[in-house]
Amino acid sequence: MQYEVAMKEVKLAIVLLDIIGSTKYVQRAGAVQAAKLFQIHDRLARSLIYKFNGREIDRSDGFLCSFERTVDAVNFALHYQKTIPPKTGLGCRIGIHWGTVIEVQQDDVFVAANAKRIELEGISKNIAARTMSLCGKGQVLLTKESMQAVRGRTNMHTPKSTRYVCVGLYKFKGVSKPQEIYAVGETLESLQPPLGSEKVKRLGGPNKIKQRAKDRKMWDWLWWFTLRAGLLCFLVLVYLLLPVLLDPSERFFYGIEGFEWLDSIVSYLKGLEVSK
Numbered sequence: 001m002q003y004e005v006a007m008k009e010v011k012l013a014i015v016l017l018d019i020i021g022s023t024k025y026v027q028r029a030g031a032v033q034a035a036k037l038f039q040i041h042d043r044l045a046r047s048l049i050y051k052f053n054g055r056e057i058d059r060s061d062g063f064l065c066s067f068e069r070t071v072d073a074v075n076f077a078l079h080y081q082k083t084i085p086p087k088t089g090l091g092c093r094i095g096i097h098w099g100t101v102i103e104v105q106q107d108d109v110f111v112a113a114n115a116k117r118i119e120l121e122g123i124s125k126n127i128a129a130r131t132m133s134l135c136g137k138g139q140v141l142l143t144k145e146s147m148q149a150v151r152g153r154t155n156m157h158t159p160k161s162t163r164y165v166c167v168g169l170y171k172f173k174g175v176s177k178p179q180e181i182y183a184v185g186e187t188l189e190s191l192q193p194p195l196g197s198e199k200v201k202r203l204g205g206p207n208k209i210k211q212r213a214k215d216r217k218m219w220d221w222l223w224w225f226t227l228r229a230g231l232l233c234f235l236v237l238v239y240l241l242l243p244v245l246l247d248p249s250e251r252f253f254y255g256i257e258g259f260e261w262l263d264s265i266v267s268y269l270k271g272l273e274v275s276k
Contacts, residue, residue, distance in 0.1 A: 011100050013149070052076040134181065147182045
């Protein structure tokens with residue numbers, strides 16, 4: 001017996017959202033308390049998904065969502081990380097990939113039996129999942145395709161302090177082509193390059209993302225100038241004191257003791273110069 005399945009090929013921004021440590025939390029808090037908190041989380045997350053024109057595809061320890069525009073997916077992820085974890089205490093990681101997927105629409109008879117109305121199939125979903133698995137707590141990572149789709153695109157919902165950085169090249173298990181991964185966020189901590197994992201191997205990239213000059217606050221600039229002023233003062237002090245310390249008669253005149261070992265070093269260096 002054959003069934004006609006309604007399928008179509010579409011390009012979407014695929015978002016994988018995962019709650020970190022959900023299993024441990026259930027064991028610690030108990031099933032009832034965990035269920036209550038997860039319901040609060042899910043309602044907040046769904047409200048954001050709908051606000052940014054997204055579509056919930058599936059839900060487990062997080063969400064599988066799709067967006068027709070990558071800028072909506074990124075804005076959803078940024079607003080999620082900014083608002084929901086502080087309210088729920090649940091840490092989350094989010095991966096975004098822009099690519100082609102097969103959209104499968106299930107028959108009404110299966111939907112009536114609690115099947116999902118829409119399912120997504122294809123390697124793009126796997127790439128989004130691998131990207132998400134790289135994330136640290138509170139981080140949002142994008143593939144190169146997502147970055148190209150969102151580059152230069154903002155709207156009224158995009159936070160003004162949003163920053164994109166390339167965090168490295170990674171080899172995903174089961175994916176032939178290495179993936180160039182980007183981080184997007186508002187804090188320096190959320191932009192740091194993730195390490196590899198069992199299913200993702202880091203091939204190269206920056207070891208650390210540094211703060212930009214225009215992002216520094218008054219305290220950051222004060223600390224920046226203090227360090228450099230301190231180093232300059234130290235160098236000036238060394239410049240002024242070194243001739244005194246190297247001359248035994250000057251040390252005797254000023255009553256400086258404990259630097260006799262410098263005389264042997266000076267004698268050794270003079271001997272090397274004479275031998276040349």
